[in-house]
Amino acid sequence: MKKINIVGVPEHFNLPWHLAIEDGAFHDRGIDLNWTDIPEGTGRMCQMLRDGETDIAIILTEGLVKDIVAGNPSKIVQVFVQSPLYWGVHVGSSSAYRNMEDLKGKKAAISRFGSGSHLMAYINADNQGWDYSDLKFEVVNNIDGAIEVLTEGTADYFMWEHFTTKPIVDKGIFRRIDDCPTPWPCFVIAVRDEVLSKNSSVIKHVLEVINIYTADFKDIPSIDRMLSNRYEQKIVDIQEWLSITRWSQENITPITVKNIQDQLAKLNIIESSLPYSKIVTNV
Known part of the structure; x- marks a missing residue:
């Protein structure tokens, strides 16, 4: 059993991960996926990736791109939520x-x-x-x-x-x-470079599992009620959120990464840009 640590915000976007963990879907592939909620958000998760406190982060796209440009040794391996935040x-x-x-x-x-x-x-x-x-x-x-x-x-x-x-x-x-x-997909799946070099096949299995869950997520019977109960939201708000939210099973495109870096540079948030291959990888 390979232990993999993963972090994300305690929000409704991440329910597919919890359902997959509860169903034993990762365990069935020999993966002990250890989830930790990070209410402080992206800045804290970037630091955890840098410090080796987590292997994977479900993280805001612009925050991660900024931190990779600043030296965070991690890569985007896939978009998690395609729609804007x-x-x-x-x-x-x-x-x-x-x-x-x-x-x-x-x-x-x-x-x-x-x-x-x-x-x-x-x-x-x-x-x-x-x-x-x-x-x-x-x-x-x-x-x-x-x-x-x-x-x-x-x-x-x-x-x-x-x-x-x-x-x-x-x-x-x-x-x-x-x-x-946000003028781009809001959440991506980020993995530390060290984990990618040593356990790329494990990460590939993680992506295969979560993609099965996100592809069918909206079709789960009474998913609106489940989300409403778990996250203490009115069901009408959850239904509105479900209608505008799209999960992804694909990686982020070069033009999107360019657009993000161009915008961050325009706002003086980053001083330079990196090639696509230094920010994104496929497993």
């Missing part, structure tokens, strides 16, 4: 800010530098035509930290996945001003 732009319920323009020059709460909440603040600023060199940030680690600073008013807005934060909006803790979708 819809980042809700949130303020505290008592905030005076009512529209996107009100947030110009204000402070964004982020989980950590290099995280999706950090990078998407730049994408959002660019979309709005703001001077993104003036962006200000406060590190809050996770959603609980964001609730605290937005409620206290020490930060002004927080970007996080629309449906994950929907219950917080419904409770009147956050107010959503708008959504900012």
